[in-house]
Amino acid sequence: MISVTDALTHLFALTNELPSETVPLGRANGRVLATAVSAKRDQPPFSASAMDGYGVASEGAAPGAKYTVIGEAAAGHAFDGIVGSREAVRIFTGAPVPKGVDRVIIQEDVVRDGDVITIADRLDKGFHIRPAGGDFQVGQTINAPRELRPSDVALMASMNIANVPVIRRPKVAILSTGDELVMPGEAPGPDQIIASNSFGLQAMLRDAGCEARLLPIARDTRASLEAAFDLVDDADLLITIGGASVGDHDLVGDVAQNLGMQRSFYKIAMRPGKPLMAGTLANGAMMIGLPGNPVSALVCGHVFVLPVVRAMLGLGQAPTPRLTAKLAAPAPQNGPREHYMRAHVAHGELTTFDNQDSSLLSILSDANALLVCPPNCPELAVGTDVQYLPI
Ligand code: AMP
Ligand code: MG
Secondary structure, X not given: OEOHHHHHHHHHHHOOOOOEEEEEHHHOOOOEEOOOEEOOOOEOOOXXXXXXXXXXXOOOOOOOOEEEEEEEEEOOEOXXXXXXXXXXXXEOOOOEOOEOOOEXXXXXXXXXXXOEEEEOOOOOOOOOEEOOOOOEXXXXXXXXXXXXXXXXXXXXHHOOOOEEEEEOOOEEEEXXXXXXXXXXXXXXXXXXXXXXXXXXXXXXXXXXXXXXXXXXXXXXXXXXXXXXHOOOOOOOEEEEEOOOOOOOOOOHHHXXXXXXXXXXXXXXXXXXXXXXXEEEOOOOOEEEEEOOOHHHHHHHHXXXXXXXXXXXXXXXXXXXXOXXXXXXXXXXXXXXXXXXXXXXXXXXXXXXXXXXXXXOHHHHHHOOEEEEEOOOOOOEOOOOEEEEEEO
């Protein structure tokens, strides 16, 4: 058995960063920027009015000053003339500031009578002009790698970047194994259950930016498993679920190795999730064999699969980040394996669930945290600072 940290090191050694592809801007949200992109223009491209009002020369602008309104500038409609010292231009937000204007008097500060405006007693101090290039200038970059968010998409649009280089989504194939499993919606026999882990993992992987597809459930026979491995195709990562313990029906490791899988490790000093396996398939794809118990499979997803996916996406080789909370109830003494306990965190206080049986998905669903109990940790008292993974 190896430690969680050593297992992650081995997993990262098997992980290849994926190549990039170009997607239209409208599809870039949530993707990882592969190479830096740079602004193709200044924003704003001209100095622009920040308010609705009157553009004037700032010199002499004071309560009582009068101006003749000689034209109008609106967004998308510049005023082409030159504005003299006693002249004003009606101007709207986003309009280019005409020559001769260096201040916008907001409309609330002006009394208008025909073509003449008079600055009222109250005069706002601001000049209300956005300088050209004040947001960004040609060549300003957005650096990679970066997980693109809606604000980044807006920024790139504004920079006139219509196509975005992003890391290709990891292609993941998910294989449930077991004679007892049927798909949701099917009618299970009296000794059957519904495959659940595969759906949880698919959701997790899609959230993390993967293309995740489910292979047909493999039965606990060599022939069925071999047929399933044949469907891995061009996946970057195969995730198998179950069949990885030492029971008579646990054939996954054996079949995989017969098909040329180079095993990197098997078994981790961790609860839940001991029978974890990883290696490289004959076609070069990475394989992670997860335990079958639903909670074990999903906890291993958080602890091992998500960091691998992030590394494939070029986001670095790091464990899933941990947060800190205070124990609201004592946490039990731990044995020699790192224990990930389902817990609930609210207002910075963490409480573990009493029943930690690794088959109980309902408790995983109630949990929003996994308390990390290091190996051989003594019982921890109320108020102790502890680390957890948000889930
Ligand atoms: P195994 O590792 O194959 O011995 O499976 C351990 C336990 O997890 C057994 O109770 C299986 O029925 C259950 N199990 C295995 N795979 C799945 C799955 N995809 N969905 C739900 N339960 C599963
Ligand atoms: Mg099984």
